[in-house]
Amino acid sequence: MSRNARAVSRRRGFTLIELLVVIAIIALLISILLPSLKNAREQAKLAKCRANVRAISQTFAMYFDQERFFPISFSDTNGDGNPEGWCTWSWGGWGGANRTYWKNYSGGVFYVPTEKRPLSTFIVGGPTAMTPESPGTDGTWGTPDDQTTPMELFECPSDFGSAQGANWDGNPDHQRGEMTAYDDVGTSYQLSWMWWYQTYKGGRPWQERFDLGQRIWNNMTLRDTSRFLILYEDPADRGFHDGPVRWEDRKPGTQLWGFHGKFSYHVGGFMDGHADYLNMDTRHETGTDYTTVDEWYRGWKGDMNLAYDCAYQPHLNSGLSPHRSRG
Numbered sequence: 001m002s003r004n005a006r007a008v009s010r011r012r013g014f015t016l017i018e019l020l021v022v023i024a025i026i027a028l029l030i031s032i033l034l035p036s037l038k039n040a041r042e043q044a045k046l047a048k049c050r051a052n053v054r055a056i057s058q059t060f061a062m063y064f065d066q067e068r069f070f071p072i073s074f075s076d077t078n079g080d081g082n083p084e085g086w087c088t089w090s091w092g093g094w095g096g097a098n099r100t101y102w103k104n105y106s107g108g109v110f111y112v113p114t115e116k117r118p119l120s121t122f123i124v125g126g127p128t129a130m131t132p133e134s135p136g137t138d139g140t141w142g143t144p145d146d147q148t149t150p151m152e153l154f155e156c157p158s159d160f161g162s163a164q165g166a167n168w169d170g171n172p173d174h175q176r177g178e179m180t181a182y183d184d185v186g187t188s189y190q191l192s193w194m195w196w197y198q199t200y201k202g203g204r205p206w207q208e209r210f211d212l213g214q215r216i217w218n219n220m221t222l223r224d225t226s227r228f229l230i231l232y233e234d235p236a237d238r239g240f241h242d243g244p245v246r247w248e249d250r251k252p253g254t255q256l257w258g259f260h261g262k263f264s265y266h267v268g269g270f271m272d273g274h275a276d277y278l279n280m281d282t283r284h285e286t287g288t289d290y291t292t293v294d295e296w297y298r299g300w301k302g303d304m305n306l307a308y309d310c311a312y313q314p315h316l317n318s319g320l321s322p323h324r325s326r327g
Helices: 004-009 016-067 099-108 118-124 181-185 206-221 232-239
Strands: 189-191 229-233 266-268 275-279
Touching: 004 181, 016 189, 016 229, 016 266, 181 275, 189 232, 229 232, 232 266
Parallel strands: none
Antiparallel strands: 189 229, 229 266, 266 275
16 A cells, blocks of 8 residues: 555544543533423323323313203212212322322222222213222232223322322421322322312211302303313312311412423413413412402301401512402
8 A cells, every 4th residue: 555545544643632522522412402302292291191181171071061960979888878089080090009008098988999080981972881999809909900090180190299198297398209190099180179269167967068169160150161170180189189278267279290390380271272371479369360269259148157258468569470359
């Protein structure tokens, strides 16, 4: 090989410095692109979640139009016809993978199998279209031959951890990601429950309180349906939940990270059937773009003791949210 040929051959290669520069440029491009790709993936998950909530909200409205009753299930663990409990996941979803915990917790009052969740049975065509949940042949849950009916519509693709039961109590970081809400209680989305706390004062009987709750919800179908939240993602439920302990001992709620990476932003479904991703200041029942209570409610049968007066909430008159005069 001539000297000129050897020189050309040497010029075709890369020096170590040139190779390191190329690697550094590639690493820099990856570091720039990765967050964008991650954000794009999360936006796709958010779109799927909103579609889920929109479909559930519209089905919720169809259920009410047909049944003239909102899909709420009461637990009758004693079998005496008198409800012993109610929870924000008893309306839809499936029995969940954590059913053993809930069946043993507080007498099983919060365990609601799929076939007893009104909206779930409505979606599949009625209770007869669904095989009741049952454990495997050895009588224990968690085996491959469990009889369950998962309801994928109720699963948020970004569900990172449950804020209920054992996955919340005693955990300093709260919402640890060991079990999703969908696996824990059967749904990533919880039913808005503030209508229930408008009936809390005085320890009224269950039936009377839920009759009043139905009246409140019925009233809202004639008013602010585009602002009235009927369901939201699990972290929002915990945020609101930390607030209304009792009518007499009202305290503010708390704010949490949402499933989609923004603090206090959650997907919610509204009574008019639409869904939105918005900032829910869960320290208050009412915000600029949403309300979880009937802000106009004056009481039932003329008795203000049957429902609390929302005017006690300071933020309603602070400009943080619209407030209609109660006349």
